[in-house]
Amino acid sequence: MRDHPYVAQPGYAKWSKAVTRARISDVDPVVQGRFLVGVDDKVVTAGSCFAQHIARRLSASGFNFHVTEKPHPLIAPEIAETYNFGVFSARYGNVYTSRQLLELLLRAQGSFEPLESHWLDDAGKFYDPYRPAVHPGGFASLEELMQDRDQHLRATLRAFEEMDVFIFTLGLTEGWISLADGANFPSCPGVIAGEYDPDRYQFINLSVEQVVSDVLEFIRNVRSFNPTFRMILTVSPVPLAATATDQHVLTATSYSKAVLRVAAELISATDPERIAYFPSYEIITGNFSRGAYYAADLRNVLESGVDHVMKLFFRHYTSADVEGPNNLNNTLPSVHELDQMNKLVRVQCEEAMLDAGL
Structure with a gap:
């Protein structure tokens, strides 16, 4: 037998052992976590729709999901949930892009105040554009x-x-900005409120370099007042609901996720002790599951997929004895099971409205 570098590679580095012959629930692309998250560590989450699943599971498993924007104690829990209290650490909603994340920090610090203050709907109600x-x-x-x-x-x-x-889920590269001052919006004007005007708004599609620059600037800024925080980056496995490019939504999604995945790798390489990439994207989209982790729309992630992701997160990034609900199986779900799991997919997502009724 000839000697070459691949001979000594461990099983997780070889497709036949790590994927082909592995049970669905045993596929583990994490290999080893970079640091541990303690049950008392204050964990803040932000990002795209998929990040809501992570926040929900951390809280349910007894970890310190740190929420700083809370409802009035007299408000009923169901009303608080309707108004997005506790979805993320503060009520910033989905932060889809790296540019949104950076601007959120700058706005919170008072160093950037966008010119556009509000949007109106058809009933004359006021909406926060951000x-x-x-x-x-x-x-x-x-x-x-x-x-x-x-x-x-x-x-x-x-x-x-x-x-x-800080757990941040990178969701999109596509976005919309104000031509007046470059302010970024989580949704195209006119979709939820406001009016689209091509003379006031511009479509952007971020590159790898732009994403890396945005996130590294965010990290440097936060480290100036919180020098010890650690960061876990993930990439959302949820495809684009619609694209504003002149491409098929599949190829537009492929570009967006490729950019975010490469950017996450480059960012995490800058500080291996305090910045990690967690492969929730690979766990959900990997062909080993034969698409079983997606709902009937082939876009939203089922609870069984979230189970797999969080089981591996708890295994590699915590010392707590938490594996999450053990409902992973190694067969494709039935139509009835898919219908039942679809009912569990409950995330607030502005982006989904881009495809509503079209």
């Missing part, structure tokens, strides 16, 4: 919106100041 889906039905007045935003940004900065671990 989190338009957070307050369903809109605000009654601009004054109410501004007061809520001020409180929100203070809570956001406090979350960044106090966090021990």
